[in-house]
Amino acid sequence: xxxxxxxxxxxxxxxxxxxxxxxxxxxxxxxxxxxxxxxxxxxxxxxxxxxxxxxxxxxxxxxxxxxxxxxxxxxxxxxxxxxxxxxxxxxxxxxxxxxxxxxxxxxxxxxxxxxxxxxxxxxxxxxxxxxxxxxxxxxxxxxxxxxxxxxxxxxxxxxxxxxxxxxxxxxxxxxxxxxxxxxxxxxxxxxxxxxxxxxxxxxxxxxxxxxxxxxxxxxxxxxxxxxxxxxxxxxxxxxxxxxxxxxxxxxxxxxxxxxxxxxxxxxxxxxxxxx
Numbered sequence: 001x002x003x004x005x006x007x008x009x010x011x012x013x014x015x016x017x018x019x020x021x022x023x024x025x026x027x028x029x030x031x032x033x034x035x036x037x038x039x040x041x042x043x044x045x046x047x048x049x050x051x052x053x054x055x056x057x058x059x060x061x062x063x064x065x066x067x068x069x070x071x072x073x074x075x076x077x078x079x080x081x082x083x084x085x086x087x088x089x090x091x092x093x094x095x096x097x098x099x100x101x102x103x104x105x106x107x108x109x110x111x112x113x114x115x116x117x118x119x120x121x122x123x124x125x126x127x128x129x130x131x132x133x134x135x136x137x138x139x140x141x142x143x144x145x146x147x148x149x150x151x152x153x154x155x156x157x158x159x160x161x162x163x164x165x166x167x168x169x170x171x172x173x174x175x176x177x178x179x180x181x182x183x184x185x186x187x188x189x190x191x192x193x194x195x196x197x198x199x200x201x202x203x204x205x206x207x208x209x210x211x212x213x214x215x216x217x218x219x220x221x222x223x224x225x226x227x228x229x230x231x232x233x234x235x236x237x238x239x240x241x242x243x244x245x246x247x248x249x250x251x252x253x254x255x256x257x258x259x260x261x262x263x264x265x266x267x268x269x270x271x272x273x274x275x
Contacts, residue, residue, distance in 0.1 A: 001029060003092040005099055013100045017163030018205040020195055024144065030200040033087060034146050037225050040081040041074045041113050050079045055244060071123075072115040072221075075242065078108065078264075088227055093142060094267025097229045100204055101138040105232035105268030107257070109139070110242050116154040116222040122215040123154075125179045129207035130166050133241045133248075134234040134257055139207025145197040146223035154216040156195040156203065159186060162210035179210070186210065230257065232268060 002024050013019040025033060049055040078085040088111050097106045109132060129139040149155040167186065170178035180186055194214075195203050205211060207228070216222055236255045240248045247262050257263050265271065 001025060001090075001092055003096055005096060010100060013204065013206075014102075016158075016160040017209040018158045018160070018193075018195070018203055018211075019100070020197060020201060020203045022198065022201045024202040025200040027200070030146070033144065033225065034223070036081075036083045036087055037077070037113055037146065037223075040077040040084040041072070041115070043081065044074045044077065048073055049075050049242070071120055072113070072117060074113040075110055077111055077113060089264070089266050091267050093227075094229070097140045097142065097204065098267050098269070101140050101206070101231065103138050103231040104270055105265060106140070106229040107232055107234075107263040107265050109134075109228040109230040109263060111225070111227040114224045114226055116213065116216045116224075118216060118219045118221060120154065120216045122176060123213035124170075124176050125159075125210055125212040126169070127166065127208050127210055128228060130169060131239075131241060132207070132228070132230070133236055133239045133243055134230055135237045136231050136234045137206075137208065138231045139228065139234075140204055141207065141226055141228045142202055142204050143195075144202045144225045145199050146225060147221070148199050149195070149197045149222060149224065151194055151196060151214060152216075153218045153220065153222040154213050155197065155222075156205075156211055156213050157192040158195055158203075158205060159192050159210040160190045162186060162189055163206040163208040166208060167210065176212070229266070230263060232258070232265060 002021060009019055078088050088108065094106050098104065128141060129136060132139065143156060147153075167179065168182040170182060197203065234257050236251045236253055236257055238253045243251075244262060247259060
């Protein structure tokens, strides 16, 4: 694993809001990730989230019927699949996320297997953190290419420098370009950057980065594994997003999200990792 960051890479990330690391996984590691992610997805069957009544009503399930037009999505695989858990709990990944954002520690917010299906539609422009249950400038996501990600099969696009603020979110179902009508200042930023990657490469992007993905215009699937990390010490903002129902109901706005059964600590400069 290519997990050592240079000072130049950290500066580039903080300025633009994203970074691409070529050949992040070596060929043997890539095959291991492909196999374990594939098995975890297969065992989950048609369930986006763990088969637990505590996830009924989750924001993440509201558009379950529509999701196949975009991708096959399986979330929180760490919760019910030990082989995959060992991959995503790798302290080296957590340290990279913490170093890029300059925070003392990170917890898992959500992992997602994202398999963009043949001829699947584009993924609209969005920011991650405004959808999540905490407000933090230092949320961060790793996106690992399990297949080559190309312009033709649905690679990510980032708008460099768009991670400095939250933008007005378009109403559901509105055209892809609506975000630029609501936020004309985005037009003053550099043109969207196509994050093409060879299989085994990865990107990190800040949780406020405006990003999307192109349509898959090929007959094959484009597989990726992602994980969003929350800075340790983040507080609840009132949104449910992917939180289990019982835990969600127990929270008050401002509470620290430090339940290791829901948001495990994967790296900390202060404390020993619990898993």
